[in-house]
Amino acid sequence: METDLRLESSLWVGNKRYLAVLTGWHLKWTEAEKKNPDKQTVSVPVAEVVGVEEGRVEILPHKSVEDTDRDFTVFYVKRSSSRASAGLLWRLGRTQFTCPSRVLRDQWIKNLRTAVKTHSPLRPHRLLVFINPFGGKKKGRQIYHSLVAPLFELAGISSHVIVTERANQARDHLLKKDLTGFDGVVCVGGDGMFSEILHGVIGRTQQEAGLCENDPAVTLQQCPLHIGIIPAGSTDCVCYATVGVIDPVTSALHVVIGDSQPLDVCSVHHGLGQVRYSVSLVGYGFYGDVLAESEHHRWMGPFRYDYSGAVVFLSNRSYRGTVQYLPADPLLSSPRDKTRCLSGCGVCAKSTERLFTNTSDSGSQYSTYSGEWVSVDGRFKCVSLTCMSSSCAKSPLGLSPSAHLADGTGDLILVRDTNPLGFLKYLYRHTTTQDQFDLPFVEVHRVKAVRFSLADGGEEAEDNAGLSGAMDGEDGAYIKNGKRSGSQQHLAGRAKGQTMTSEDKTVTPFMCGLCCSKAPAVSVWNCDGEILPFPEIFCKIHGQLVCLYARGIEDGASLRDGTEERVECNRTCTLPR
Numbered sequence: 046m047e048t049d050l051r052l053e054s055s056l057w058v059g060n061k062r063y064l065a066v067l068t069g070w071h072l073k074w075t076e077a078e079k080k081n082p083d084k085q086t087v088s089v090p091v092a093e094v095v096g097v098e099e100g101r102v103e104i105l106p107h108k109s110v111e112d113t114d115r116d117f118t119v120f121y122v123k124r125s126s127s128r129a130s131a132g133l134l135w136r137l138g139r140t141q142f143t144c145p146s147r148v149l150r151d152q153w154i155k156n157l158r159t160a161v162k163t164h165s166p167l168r169p170h171r172l173l174v175f176i177n178p179f180g181g182k183k184k185g186r187q188i189y190h191s192l193v194a195p196l197f198e199l200a201g202i203s204s205h206v207i208v209t210e211r212a213n214q215a216r217d218h219l220l221k222k223d224l225t226g227f228d229g230v231v232c233v234g235g236d237g238m239f240s241e242i243l244h245g246v247i248g249r250t251q252q253e254a255g256l257c258e259n260d261p262a263v264t265l266q267q268c269p270l271h272i273g274i275i276p277a278g279s280t281d282c283v284c285y286a287t288v289g290v291i292d293p294v295t296s297a298l299h300v301v302i303g304d305s306q307p308l309d310v311c312s313v314h315h316g317l318g319q320v321r322y323s324v325s326l327v328g329y330g331f332y333g334d335v336l337a338e339s340e341h342h343r344w345m346g347p348f349r350y351d352y353s354g355a356v357v358f359l360s361n362r363s364y365r366g367t368v369q370y371l372p373a374d375p376l377l378s379s380p381r382d383k384t385r386c387l388s389g390c391g392v393c394a395k396s397t398e399r400l401f402t403n404t405s406d407s408g409s410q411y412s413t414y415s416g417e418w419v420s421v422d423g424r425f426k427c428v429s430l431t432c433m434s435s436s437c438a439k440s441p442l443g444l445s446p447s448a449h450l451a452d453g454t455g456d457l458i459l460v461r462d463t464n465p466l467g468f469l470k471y472l473y474r475h476t477t478t479q480d481q482f483d484l485p486f487v488e489v490h491r492v493k494a495v496r497f498s499l500a501d502g503g504e505e506a507e508d509n510a511g512l513s514g515a516m517d518g519e520d521g522a523y524i525k526n527g528k529r530s531g532s533q534q535h536l537a538g539r540a541k542g543q544t545m546t547s548e549d550k551t552v553t554p555f556m557c558g559l560c561c562s563k564a565p566a567v568s569v570w571n572c573d574g575e576i577l578p579f580p581e582i583f584c585k586i587h588g589q590l591v592c593l594y595a596r597g598i599e600d601g602a603s604l605r606d607g608t609e610e611r612v613e614c615n616r617t618c619t620l621p622r
């Protein structure tokens with residue numbers, strides 16, 4: 046195949062002559078000027094070619110075609126580093142080549158198009174796109190039509206676009222409608238919109254496989270539809286942690302070239318009730334309270350989290366509970382090994398091997414209930430479980446900087462009750478490169494499953510919490526987006542009427558005057574930005590349950606000689622601590 050596609054000839058770019066070579070894997074062109082000692086080679090992996098068009102073509106700001114019969118235009122991925130983020134920005138590169146003859150031009154186009162098909166088997170042909178017009182700064186529609194649609198069109202992708210009119214419309218569509226012919230689903234919105242797609246895609250796959258998702262003992266089936274995220278939300282944590290930048294063009298290009306990043310998913314169970322899924326944060330205490338508080342202030346937009354964070358911090362709450370966890374194999378990796386999961390990560394690759402070459406391996410990472418459960422109880426400022434680093438603009442290294450996207454484990458972070466200054470130090474370290482786990486009241490464990498129960502009085506609290514409403518009635522969806530009245534929302538998941546224990550009374554009650562006057566005994570769970578109003582849960586990590594159109598975070602070291610030539614540097618790198 047490779048030798049059939051190989052092509053080498055002189056081509057002109059503007060008035061300069063280049064020697065161009067197509068090897069099958071790469072398209073390269075080098076200035077042919079003999080006198081120039083610094084002549085540079087531009088090398089584009091064929092897998093990163095977006096499109097090859099006849100003539101001299103532009104697509105931005107508007108499409109124009111000058112149909113000359115010796116010219117062709119190649120569009121491809123071009124990288125530049127981003128000052129603001131961890132990863133690399135992708136832009137659409139474009140070079141217009143002139144050939145000595147029309148015959149040679151047609152040969153170049155044919156070979157390039159065949160090479161692209163051969164080397165990127167996962168490129169989508171047909172996509173289902175959901176746009177949340179109300180996510181983040183409410184720019185979803187504009188972002189899609191001005192930045193994303195032209196790229197999909199250039200790549201020959203046909204899209205069926207649905208602008209949502211209500212919450213959970215995308216999830217319901219994925220659960221019930223005919224999805225034949227679609228290669229993937231794209232969401233334009235934030236983490237909440239991604240969560241809808243995640244639930245729809247996982248639910249549909251299990252339905253079709255005849256599996257009961259609510260049963261934590263079931264091994265779920267991997268989802269065949271890829272998911273693309275075009276960031277247009279408030280936090281966009283899933284996009285940030287899987288691409289390294291919040292940039293619609295970068296994300297659209299990952300979709301176009303059919304990149305594939307498997308992702309671990311945590312299923313969250315409460316009794317035999319409806320399961321919830323998380324990829325980023327399952328958090329009790331501080332993060333649950335911030336989310337519950339922020340629901341009162343949706344009108345503030347993305348700033349609601351900063352405001353609510355300050356309010357909840359000042360209220361200085363902590364909660365009793367018992368956390369049980371099933372440790373992952375410590376020989377494979379550790380949350381404190383100071384490495385980062387980057388594009389082509391070796392730890393995740395080994396996990397793929399284990400997952401797909403040895404499906405009946407009962408002693409592996411993926412056998413949920415093997416090993417010894419460990420139990421920890423006490424008072425916690427927060428209990429967080431994350432399947433990935435959960436990095437975002439606020440915290441560029443994330444909740445757990447060394448967590449892996451696709452290793453089949455999650456990181457459990459226990460922050461015990463401490464004084465406000467200590468907790469502030471813990472939070473502040475999320476914004477710097479200082480180790481947030483290097484504090485005496487913090488512990489972190491790499492785990493396969495977690496169980497949380499309330500300490501004394503737990504049963505009473507849970508019963509009441511259950512009554513306070515796990516479902517919002519009509520379609521069994523969980524509470525989100527201010528559907529409850531203010532006071533109900535605030536109490537969601539708390540033990541109604543539960544009195545303070547003597548231990549509770551040693552903790553400062555709400556001081557802000559914006560909420561109620563007593564410190565509640567029970568918090569709520571934050572499941573990727575959605576409130577789960579029951580405190581007692583069981584969580585299980587499902588290795589690589591879904592695949593995104595992404596490739597993990599590319600770091601600056603993978604760039605050499607400007608923005609166009611890429612050196613393969615696919616490994617797990619050491620954190621800059």
Ligand SMILES: Nc1ncnc2c1ncn2[C@@H]1O[C@H](COP(=O)(O)OP(=O)(O)OP(=O)(O)O)[C@@H](O)[C@H]1O
Nearest residue numbers: 180181209210211234235236237238278279280281
């Ligand atoms: N048309 C709609 N009207 C109201 N809510 C919607 C609509 N479409 C989707 N939603 C819901 O809006 C919620 C929030 O949307 P989204 O995640 O896109 O933005 P965000 O909350 O600003 O960002 P982030 O989740 O990153 O913080 C989602 O949970 C989704 O279910």
Ligand SMILES: CCCCCCCCCCCCC/C=C/[C@@H](O)[C@H](CO)NC(=O)CCCCC
Nearest residue numbers: 236280282325326435439440472473475573574
């Ligand atoms: C003194 C400075 C203190 C600064 C503290 C910064 C701490 C940042 C930690 C970052 C944690 C991100 C966790 C991701 C959560 C998302 O799945 C979820 C959905 O978008 N977002 C929230 O729940 C929104 C709630 C986020 C709460 C911060």
Ligand SMILES: [Ca+2]
Nearest residue numbers: 309432449454
């Ligand atoms: Ca993981």
